[in-house]
Amino acid sequence: MSTSTLTTDIPTPAPIPPSPNTPKPVSWKLKGTLTIVAVLLVAVAVFAWYRLRLPVQPDNQAEISLGTPDVWIHSQNLALLPHDLLQIPILKSVLTEDFLYFYQQDVDWLSLQGAIRRLSFEHDLNWSDNLLKNIAAAPADVYLWRDGTHALRYWALSIERDPLLTVAQQLAQMKLVADRQITEVGRIKVDGDEIPLLKIALSSQRSLVLAAHGKRLVLFSDSAMVSRDAGELDTNAEAFVQTLLAKDAKARGKLINDSQAPELSTTHAQTVWMSNRFFAQGYGAFMPDIQALRFDYDNGRWTSQANTRKIHVDSRIWAQIPAYAAWCASTSIDWTQVEAALKSAKAPVDQMLESKALESLAPTGAVCWYTEAGDDVSKPLFIGLRTEKSTLKTEDLTALFNWGVSTNRDYYQPIREIQAKKRQLAAQLQAVNDEIKALKKSPDRSEMQDLGKEERAAREQERSDQLAAKKVEKEDLKKQQDDAREALIAAKQKLDPEIKAAEALTTQQQGGFTTIKRTLEILPTQSTNPMLAFNNQVLYFSPSSPLVERAMKVADQRYPNVQEASKGLIDPKAVTLLYVNPAKVATLMTETGHDALPQKSLPRLRAAFDYHMPSRMSALAQQAPFAVTLKNASVSTGNDTTAWQPMIWHSAP
Known part of the structure; x- marks a missing residue:
């Protein structure tokens, strides 16, 4: 079995000879960086369960915590990173050589090259056109942070290269008084030297920040990362830059606050580290x-x-999952955090929260996507295990379902219009009251003394007329408010049967399962009606009721489970994190792309998708199904203790 470790204190498990029916394990040379894709799709699964953001303490305009990057890349030669990633055949097939040239044509990269070229020319620095390219072919560290959409928008590059010694000296001596593109945003001390932080404007809305000292250079992707709202240099950013530019490699190695982060002194050619904050996409509770x-x-x-x-x-969960999945992920679940989320959302499930019923569930969950008729990426199947001591009652699950699964509420449209009218009238009435209050105030005496008797009288009469008109307007608005209240009551009474019908639930017994769903489909035009089913062993939920009904057949042994269909790929004695069928994933992604990019409304994006994706998906579909497991599930000894252990990749023959 192909395994590996990244720390010397964790022994590599001895190879286990495969049995004739056991699929062969795959080396990272074949499947390794699929994990990058894997964790992103796992995040999509977690989205549908619950949104829990991990806290950060930003102190800059970018609202990121510099001490806790979400992804860290340590490279002995940064320029070779794309090439090394493409050593994996599947990525080379899917990405093609375009991946190697993409960032060379990136707008920001080209803008930075132009700025450096102009800076060299106007300040007579004699920097070569290949300066950035030569610098990149060196040991480097790249730190990346998520923005509000969880995309890795912000990054900082720290690099060491002999040519930087001259660059740093010239930057420190530059005079930038009249330079519109390059400005100094602050100075910091590094190893006793005072160095400038330079802001390089790439456009009216985008600027980088650069600092260099000795053989080291730091580049920030956005000036907001190092500045406060007032434009001042952030003290945390100052300390961060000082550490990145310091000669002491040990100090740089402790830059990341996460205890799980490896030291930067690693000697691997390439190292990519990802925090739970990134690959769980903020849903760390699951x-x-x-x-x-x-x-x-x-x-x-x-x-x-x-x-x-x-x-x-619990590996038994795989025996409860329907076969022929495109993608399945299994994960631990912290139900205490889910309870906290329900409390903060003020969910009307008081009885369940008081009895701690959720905590009696097994701390195991799974999510799967399928490509059968009616299946799509927006309708996964969620699976949870129950324990023998489970205290979760039917009424608890009914209350949770009723709160969590709303209808499309189209019938509320007349009510919404009246409510919007009421809000408008309230705002108008408040404005009129403010105007009446202002008119009732006595005019400024000094101003009135300068006026003649007739003009003062005219002013008083005008104010009196305005006050009377505003009082009439106020009464009219109050009458309109009364009419709106009556209209709202009448609309609710008229729609009451329709509302009750749309919000009604149907609870049935189907075999050994209890099922819950809306009596009427929540989206009649799309034939969508979420469904929850449970027995003493398992819970199923999906926006697609046919998928839940398919899952219930597994318990009755009228439909195969994914563990059986994998033909030994899913090991019941190991912790299986992922099961992937690339051919079905390719189908799922293709169908999703067609649905998400209509040809009429999004012709350019749809044309680009139709041009680029078929060949990529064909290459993906050629790969054999595989699973990812952890050999040792209990390697650590305490709740706050973690350890690194190898992920093992198994591929079908």
């Missing part, structure tokens, strides 16, 4: 035991590890 992922590249081979606490995933 991935509490996997704190970080790490990928290393050496000598043409990628290896992977997960930083874990004691994993609580």
